[in-house]
Amino acid sequence: xKKNCLYLVCTILLTLITNVCVAxxxxxxxxxDPLILLQANKKAIYEVDYSQMIVTDGKEENDMDFYSWMETxxxxxxxxxxxxxxxxxxxxxxxxxxNFNDEVKKGIRLTKLGKDYKVTFRIKKIxxxxxxxxxMWGQTKAIASGEMTVSDPNTGEILLLLGFDAISGxxxxxxxxxxxxxxxxxxxxxxxxxxxxxxxxxxxxxxxxKNK
Numbered sequence: 688x689k690k691n692c693l694y695l696v697c698t699i700l701l702t703l704i705t706n707v708c709v710a711x712x713x714x715x716x717x718x719x720d721p722l723i724l725l726q727a728n729k730k731a732i733y734e735v736d737y738s739q740m741i742v743t744d745g746k747e748e749n750d751m752d753f754y755s756w757m758e759t760x761x762x763x764x765x766x767x768x769x770x771x772x773x774x775x776x777x778x779x780x781x782x783x784x785x786n787f788n789d790e791v792k793k794g795i796r797l798t799k800l801g802k803d804y805k806v807t808f809r810i811k812k813i814x815x816x817x818x819x820x821x822x823m824w825g826q827t828k829a830i831a832s833g834e835m836t837v838s839d840p841n842t843g844e845i846l847l848l849l850g851f852d853a854i855s856g857x858x859x860x861x862x863x864x865x866x867x868x869x870x871x872x873x874x875x876x877x878x879x880x881x882x883x884x885x886x887x888x889x890x891x892x893x894x895x896x897k898n899k
Contacts, residue, residue: 713854714880719847721884723804723837724794724877730801732840735783735870736809740833744816760862767862775863782867783808786874791881805840809833810869815862817855829856829865835877851876 742756743749751759760767784797787806797806811833818827831854837847854876856868 712876712880712883714849714851714876716884717834717848717850719837719845721847721849721881722888723847724791724881725885726795726803727793729795729803730798731795731804731806731837732799732801733780733784733787733797733806733808735780736807738809740810741812743812743814745814770863778863779867779870783870783873786871787877790874790878792878794881802840804846805838807836807838808870808873809835813866813869815865826858826860827865828858829862829869830854831856831869849877849880 737753740753741750742753757767757771787797810831813829813831815829816827817830832852835849836845838845854869854873856865856872859865
């Protein structure tokens with residue numbers, strides 16, 4: 688009984704130590720095991736979900752859902768809604784897939800026919816109006832927060848839930864470029880998070896084993 692209790696304490700400490708060691712990342716663990724992503728022999732179907740996305744300018748009273756916001760862009764003689772449906776959404780989906788696969792080199796592959804897992808990337812809030820400094824006057828960048836899940840494609844059970852805060856995109860005059868760069872920078876942040884998590888996990892695992 689005493690041995691079981693000690694093992695439980697060690698397991699809890701293992702989780703806490705690992706999370707603390709990667710606390711500097713804008714990505715944080717909500718549930719599950721991030722190491723599920725580091726399986727090079729697995730493939731996942733993927734989805735970029737905009738259904739909960741709120742566009743903000745930093746003032747809560749101006750917040751609106753993504754599709755309503757796109758319609759306001761069309762009022763200035765643009766064709767955001769049309770371009771989004773015809774090409775921009777596909778470009779963003781492609782940017783997410785390619786950057787995920789490029790950055791998480793020793794991990795699962797995102798494909799259109801993946802059968803092992805389903806990866807869903809969900810931006811919940813995005814600010815397109817952050818002024819870029821450093822010689823790019825007039826250009827703005829986007830900052831986004833949201834979550835990414837890994838689930839069983841057959842049952843829908845969530846196996847991993849990662850949250851992210853303040854993922855910053857690149858400065859541009861074009862909204863679509865700001866949005867696409869969120870995916871690029873997320874891929875880089877995710878790779879760094881996974882590498883740090885893996886190293887911290889191994890160290891914590893060794894420490895817990897000594898205390899058994």
